Each structure stands twice: as C-alpha cells, then as structure tokens.
Amino acid sequence: SQKIEQNSEALNIQEGKTATLTCNYTNYSPAYLQWYRQDPGRGPVFLLLIRENEKEKRKERLKVTFDTTLKQSLFHITASQPADSATYLCASPEDSWGKLQFGAGTQVVVTP
C-alpha cells in the first residue's frame, strides 16, 4: 500500500514568512493528494486537493504543488500568521472510492 511521509519535526517560523511543508509518497503515483489542517482537540479540516495532472493549486495564502517525478507534494503558507499554527496532514487515496492514507502530519508554529 501507499506510504505517505511527512517531516515529523515541528516547523517553527516567524510571522510573515513562508512555511513550506513536504509530503513524499513511496509507491504508485496517486490520482490526487489532499491536504488537511488539524488543531488540537479537533478533527482534521480539508484545505486543498491537487490532481496529478495539476502542477499547482492555490487557495488564498495557501499553495500546493505536485511533482510526480520527485513523488512529492509541497504545501506553502505565505505571509504566515500565528493563527496558521496547527498540524498539517497530507493524504493519498488508497482505492478508487477515495479511502485515504494519511501521513503523520507536520506541526507548524508561527511566532509573532
């Protein structure tokens, strides 16, 4: 099955800077990848979906890229704010119905 790898070390970043998170997949190239945000004590919240034929997707200050050659997706938070502090999860479909395999997530801490 697919293995999703995310940097387990927390990313500490200063307000206003760009945070860049990495998601690597190990086996087959998925049809798409999804990114979620999870705050402590809450369930994950869907942010963005990028398909394998899309190089880049944007939503407000968020940008996601998908590089099938590198087997990697990058997640960028531009002009980061303390409210962006959370854990960000990458997920890949496991079957044709949309069952997901989640990475362990990367915690982002934005300091003023």
Place this chain on the structure above:
Amino acid sequence: SAVISQKPSRDICQRGTSLTIQCQVDSQVTMMFWYRQQPGQSLTLIATANQGSEATYESGFVIDKFPISRPNLTFSTLTVSNMSPEDSSIYLCSVSEGVNQPQHFGDGTRLSIL
C-alpha cells in the same frame, strides 16, 4: 460542507466494558469512515461504513471488537468492545459526499480506559 457531530466527546471507562460512539451528519452521505488517532500520531482507518452494506474493516481491526452500525444515510455508531488500556485513543468519524471527494471530520471522541 457536511457538519458532523460526535458523541460523547470524551469518556473514561473501566477495562472490560464497551462504549458506543455516535456520529450524526446534517445531510445524507454515502460514505462514512471510522478512524483511530493515537496522541501525536496520524489517523488509522478502522473501517468504511456504507449504508445498506456491512462495514469493511481494515487489517488489524475486526467486527467483534469494533462493531459498526449504519442504519441510514445520516447516522452511524462504532462500539469499542471489551476495552483494554490499549484502546485508549481518539476515535473520529468522517464522511465523504462522493467518490474521491474530500472528507469532513467530526471532532472525535477521546477515550481513556483505566
């Protein structure tokens, strides 16, 4: 997007007992999923629960331990049976509004077994 309510939000239980977690959705959805999340770790899928069919369990999870009901398109329950301390975890339900659509999650049930 769908709004999911889970009950209870947390519970402390004695070993050997069972607890049923409820998941209520504010709209009709086809696909419902149950996950477990250990503190600081990612989500592990327990089973997929589609209305009108038996739940499909992932490797390492069995129906006798985690029976699931899905009586209609807006409701599901997960029971954690004969609990042991190893079952202490956060249990989350999620729904998907269609094939390969994003999932929407409840806020989870934080379960501690003494």
